[in-house]
Amino acid sequence: MNERYLRWAVAALALIGAGIAGYLTYTRLRGFPPVCPTSGCEIVQNSPYSKLIGIPVALLGFLTYLSIFATTVVRHPLAKQVGVTIVLVALGFNAYLLYIQEHEIGRYCTWCVSNEIVSAILAPVAIAWLLVSSDRGKSGAA
């Protein structure tokens, strides 16, 4: 697949993730509950797990997605590797957050789950982006 399309797909998914995380960050910092079909969002947002070292997890997610987006824009040999590493870290940590919602809090936050789905889609796309660009670099060198 075309490297450019994969890069755009990574960028678009990162922006969607940033939008969701940004909304959660905004509601968290303004102190009102997110619009949610259940009470899960409010409960998860208010749970002790909603902060990491005192920083709202939603804010960390927002910055993470912005960083991923930045790696699709920056023209640097290491940008892709850094981007994919961040994507994989986000995937792993989102899996942990999903586990916490299921087993520790007993409630799902719809917005958080949406973000976790974005993260799960983003991971294979980002890996494909890395592999395709690696292949192109290899064939180009040959």
Place this chain on the structure above:
Amino acid sequence: MKRDSKLAPILAIVGGAIVLVVALVVASQVGNGSKKSGSSEVQIDSIAEMLDGIPQQGIELGNSKAKLTMVEFSDPQCPFCADWARGTFPSLVQSYVRSGKLRIEYRGLDFLDKQFGTTDSEHLLRVAQAAGFQNKLWNVVELEFENQGAEGSGWATDPLVNGILGAVKGLDAGKVLADADTNKVVPMIDAAQKLAQAKVGKGLSTPTFLLMQTGSTKVEKTIVGAQPLSTFTDAIDALLKK
């Protein structure tokens, strides 16, 4: 060789990601974990922030006109009670008490002193009840749980209790300590014991929670143990719809 040179950076990326995820999960768990026992350093955490602005009156937390009342029976030395206080209580406060839907009554029991031959539970109960005279009982109770040591180890030392009282803004710690040594606190501790016997009976263990409509003595739901948050939210949501 070519395959190795292609795989190496990918393996480095995956390895680095795994290390970072483990670090984040550990940081998350440590941030929500308990304090090591045996330390006299008071862990203040964010209890003051959690309770800030919520009305307190003696043993009560929350709006006296809330639709539902939850009675909490717990022992300051009980580790399951502390788990519940750290893990579930803050979410209930934020989602139901702060919005005026639920009020909580603290009914502290001296359950474990006899078992371990200690006086820690009684000491901490007296201090908490005395703080209730200044409408700061919940700040003290939650700090006691936050700083809980191993049961039966004699962890409730004077320096620790003083540190807890000092951490509560607006609390006259000297008056609390003076009141805690008098018989003024005894009726509340006795009343908790009598209520537990009347509503739960011989099978009582801590923590136990009773849910009822405010103003009624009829128990709508009894929850035994440090159950997951969903057990409480399901029961509360169902009763709020009644």
